[in-house]
Amino acid sequence: MKHTHRISLTVNGRPVETEVEDRLHLADFLRRELKLTGTHLGCEHGVCGACTVLVDGRAVRSCLMLAVQARGSDVTTVEGLAAEDGTLSPLQEAFREHHALQCGFCTPGMLTSLTAFLRDNPAPTDREVREAISGNICRCTGYQPIVAAALAATGDEAIEGEN
Amino acid sequence: MKSAPFAYHDPTTVHELMGLLADKENAKLLAGGQSLMPMLNMRYAMPDHVIDLNGVASLAGIVETDDAIEIGAMTRQCDLMAAAPANDRFPILAEALTQVGHFQTRNRGTVGGSLCHLDPSAELPCIAAATDARLAIRGPRGEREIAMADWPLAYMTPNLEADEALIGIRLPKRTALAGQAFLEFARRHGDFAIAGVAAMVSLEGETIEGASIAVAGVGSHPIRLREVEAALEGEPANEATFKAAAREARGIEAMSDAYVSGKYRQRLTGVLVERALTKAAARAREAA
Ligand code: FES
Ligand code: FES
Numbered sequence: 001m002k003h004t005h006r007i008s009l010t011v012n013g014r015p016v017e018t019e020v021e022d023r024l025h026l027a028d029f030l031r032r033e034l035k036l037t038g039t040h041l042g043c044e045h046g047v048c049g050a051c052t053v054l055v056d057g058r059a060v061r062s063c064l065m066l067a068v069q070a071r072g073s074d075v076t077t078v079e080g081l082a083a084e085d086g087t088l089s090p091l092q093e094a095f096r097e098h099h100a101l102q103c104g105f106c107t108p109g110m111l112t113s114l115t116a117f118l119r120d121n122p123a124p125t126d127r128e129v130r131e132a133i134s135g136n137i138c139r140c141t142g143y144q145p146i147v148a149a150a151l152a153a154t155g156d157e158a159i160e161g162e163n
Numbered sequence: 164m165k166s167a168p169f170a171y172h173d174p175t176t177v178h179e180l181m182g183l184l185a186d187k188e189n190a191k192l193l194a195g196g197q198s199l200m201p202m203l204n205m206r207y208a209m210p211d212h213v214i215d216l217n218g219v220a221s222l223a224g225i226v227e228t229d230d231a232i233e234i235g236a237m238t239r240q241c242d243l244m245a246a247a248p249a250n251d252r253f254p255i256l257a258e259a260l261t262q263v264g265h266f267q268t269r270n271r272g273t274v275g276g277s278l279c280h281l282d283p284s285a286e287l288p289c290i291a292a293a294t295d296a297r298l299a300i301r302g303p304r305g306e307r308e309i310a311m312a313d314w315p316l317a318y319m320t321p322n323l324e325a326d327e328a329l330i331g332i333r334l335p336k337r338t339a340l341a342g343q344a345f346l347e348f349a350r351r352h353g354d355f356a357i358a359g360v361a362a363m364v365s366l367e368g369e370t371i372e373g374a375s376i377a378v379a380g381v382g383s384h385p386i387r388l389r390e391v392e393a394a395l396e397g398e399p400a401n402e403a404t405f406k407a408a409a410r411e412a413r414g415i416e417a418m419s420d421a422y423v424s425g426k427y428r429q430r431l432t433g434v435l436v437e438r439a440l441t442k443a444a445a446r447a448r449e450a451a
Pocket of ligand 2: 100102
């Protein structure tokens with residue numbers, strides 16, 4: 001027997017009302033039902049961080065939340081970070097500037113995580129940025145350009161290397 | 164869609180929750196989901212019913228009473244980290260919580276979820292052991308309270324019946340010693356710790372008045388080093404004393420796994436005990 005719930009929520013500013021199966025997790029809901037495939041699934045058990053989205057402003061792993069639990073919430077995915085007209089956010093701009101992505105698989109999780117992190121910590125140290133993305137795995141960049149982009153987005157120049 | 168099918172329930176009161184627990188066979192309680200959701204996704208867990216605790220408002224929150232800090236089971240780890248009354252008394256909470264997963268998982272993860280999942284390397288059960296926490300449990304026979312020492316029954320098995328739920332924990336203020344420190348060793352920040360140590364020390368001048376030491380990640384559940392604690396009492400708070408404590412701590416019974424031998428865990432326990440005691444004593448001096 002199929003167990004379902006009717007849910008309504010806001011995704012990237014757009015109201016959504018639909019029926020979801022109870023067992024559907026939020027990431028699959030965003031990707032399959034809403035076709036917002038910017039949110040990536042790397043592991044589906046909370047390890048890689050690629051699926052990170054903002055739920056009521058808090059960065060969370062969307063593979064570890066049921067779609068039905070997002071009822072009444074305001075969800076922001078990577079597709080919702082740029083302005084309506086496509087203008088990139090300062091963080092996205094800094095990612096482009098600093099080559100903070102190669103294959104791009106980790107990028108949605110990096111951007112959503114860092115968007116929330118920089119909002120709450122507008123002037124972080126290099127070390128704090130590294131800790132903030134310690135739950136986001138990137139297999140391409142070696143992290144240096146990502147850290148550099150995050151620091152650049154705060155207006156600070158990147159500090160080279162680990163310190 | 165990876166989880167096996169289940170029916171989702173979202174009670175809003177403890178009363179409703181108890182009704183569901185009494186009614187539904189093969190049910191699982193969903194707290195922050197940072198452990199249960201992976202188990203569902205990988206089909207390690209295949210419950211017929213998932214009872215979501217996130218809507219039970221009375222289960223979340225931190226209250227300071229005359230003699231304790233009471234933490235609701237559904238208090239999120241990020242909220243506990245920022246809670247002033249809890250951290251004024253137990254700064255070890257925030258120190259340990261920064262090492263619980265990552266900020267994204269702490270945004271959902273709860274105190275009760277961590278205690279019920281009871282991963283051997285988890286930080287919060289270790290803190291609960293170090294602070295002699297009391298756990299409030301509700302079931303069809305009413306409420307019972309048990310000591311943290313009686314909570315783990317076996318590897319990842321809490322003292323909780325299928326029709327019961329953890330309501331909250333109480334950290335007695337008298338267990339908060341002046342200097343506190345939590346240290347762990349993991350391969351990468353936020354990973355499961357190979358070993359972790361919570362230490363609290365109170366000093367009378369330069370003499371150790373009392374100490375509490377709990378170890379995570381080494382046994383099947385957090386272990387209090389009561390003999391080491393007793394031996395510290397009345398000793399001078401210096402390097403020789405802490406080295407002796409570390410030697411004794413290495414005698415702890417330790418698990419081996421595919422990556423790390425028991426012997427290594429024992430050595431690591433000694434190192435972390437010495438460092439944590441040194442740090443806690445320094446903080447006790449600062450507080451004096
Ligand atoms: S897909 Fe969610 S953390 Fe990896
Ligand atoms: S850019 Fe390829 S995984 Fe990060």
